[in-house]
């Protein structure tokens with residue numbers, strides 16, 4: 001029985017706060033309850049209404065009750081309090097669907113070599129010319145608060161603020177991508193990121209997908225090698241991977257793959273070193289970059305490009321647009337372009353890095369860009385991702401604003417910036433509105449690429465036997481594969497062994513021996529100190545999903 005409204009049965013706190021008007025009438029709400037924010041809304045509303053209606057009656061209350069009533073009035077006429085409580089909860093925007101854990105800095109790009117023979121893009125023309133840039137680094141599959149010391153693809157996104165608009169070049173720490181058709185994107189993101197049930201990273205789904213789609217193999221090999229764990233963002237090379245088309249003033253075209261080469265030289269952490277650092281500092285890569293710039297040891301990369309002419313392209317015996325494979329030695333030559341230097345830390349991470357929107361479809365005249373399917377898929381998804389994450393006017397956010405931009409895009413959610421003031425908002429018009437850019441010199445002849453759809457394991461074999469330069473590196477590579485195989489469900493492990501056998505018999509035998517030794521060691525450790533701390537074999541994964549479940 002409620003002692004206050006008598007006709008009700010409950011005497012619970014819940015009832016009093018939400019339903020019992022008599023309780024609200026007779027109880028002045030204690031101050032600490034309000035400050036703790038524990039007071040439920042109906043009582044508050046009633047309490048305030050009562051005070052407004054019966055203000056005269058307040059003077060007849062005891063001094064204690066007057067204090068409490070005043071407290072309520074003061075708090076709710078306090079705009080600072082209202083602003084504080086009603087804005088804090090809006091401080092987050094969605095994190096990037098991939099590459100959420102990142103950092104960045106400002107700097108410049110300086111042209112060191114004349115490449116006007118290949119492109120008339122203003123940004124790459126005129127030796128000594130400097131163009132401001134913002135650069136963001138990230139870990140491909142880590143969430144925003146994740147670790148920078150896991151074996152993962154690292155990314156580097158560069159926005160050149162050129163006089164002809166923004167040029168965004170997005171690069172990875174490995175020179176091949178995992179697949180070549182954009183429809184596979186979601187599968188990779190799901191399999192390489194968190195399991196939908198456990199919310200844990202799940203090596204079973206990773207290897208399941210890789211063995212069912214062996215095209216992933218070479219990218220996985222790069223990750224398992226020393227290249228999968230560089231010693232910080234400053235010490236890694238990065239690769240935009242796609243084959244870009246460039247055109248010069250005469251309408252001639254060349255096909256190039258850009259490479260950013262760190263001036264510090266590549267260096268790596270072993271898995272054990274990374275684990276030891278991780279125990280103390282999840283932000284090791286971010287800290288290293290920030291401190292270096294802060295102490296004026298500016299990180300720098302040489303930008304160069306591997307080049308093939310249209311004539312060369314026609315002669316090669318592989319698909320040079322295939323992002324899952326390297327160009328073969330002897331089929332291209334390398335041309336230096338310039339230097340990328342990072343010399344200014346951001347003053348505000350959210351403003352300049354979290355809100356940065358790098359879109360590989362942001363190209364400039366003289367760089368028509370890549371022509372492969374994957375790139376076409378990317379031309380859609382980055383824009384869509386950024387519309388979702390930052391809003392459709394994200395190009396008006398300071399860090400994304402081109403030095404030069406004229407547009408017919410209008411209105412919508414802020415920021416709208418100057419909203420093109422009174423410029424005509426339709427095209428064509430007779431009042432000097434902007435004219436859509438058409439690259440008159442771009443050659444329109446189409447290239448037809450004929451390729452087999454057979455799975456080609458030769459790049460994986462080549463990687464193991466030639467790119468891993470010595471036995472010690474091969475040993476570390478095998479140890480990393482073994483480590484990641486231990487928690488994987490046995491049928492999937494069998495498929496991994498089969499795939500490795502097809503790639504290179506010696507490799508598969510070494511992995512098998514290492515895997516069996518690791519299992520034996522795990523069992524021995526379990527016997528020595530039962531129960532095992534983590535029953536890794538029993539980590540649930542999608543393998544438990546029933547075949548006929550339709551829900």
Ligand code: HEM
Nearest residue numbers: 096099136155156157170171172177182185241377381385
């Ligand atoms: C050669 C292949 C690829 C490269 C070099 C690449 C590079 C990058 C880089 C550097 C970032 C980080 C951007 C940042 O720091 O804000 C990124 C993010 C992203 N990538 Fe890729 N990527 C590749 C393939 C793909 C594919 C195939 C897709 C999907 C079709 C994709 C979708 C995304 C999305 C949605 C983001 C987050 C964008 C955002 O929210 O701002 N990427 N990628």
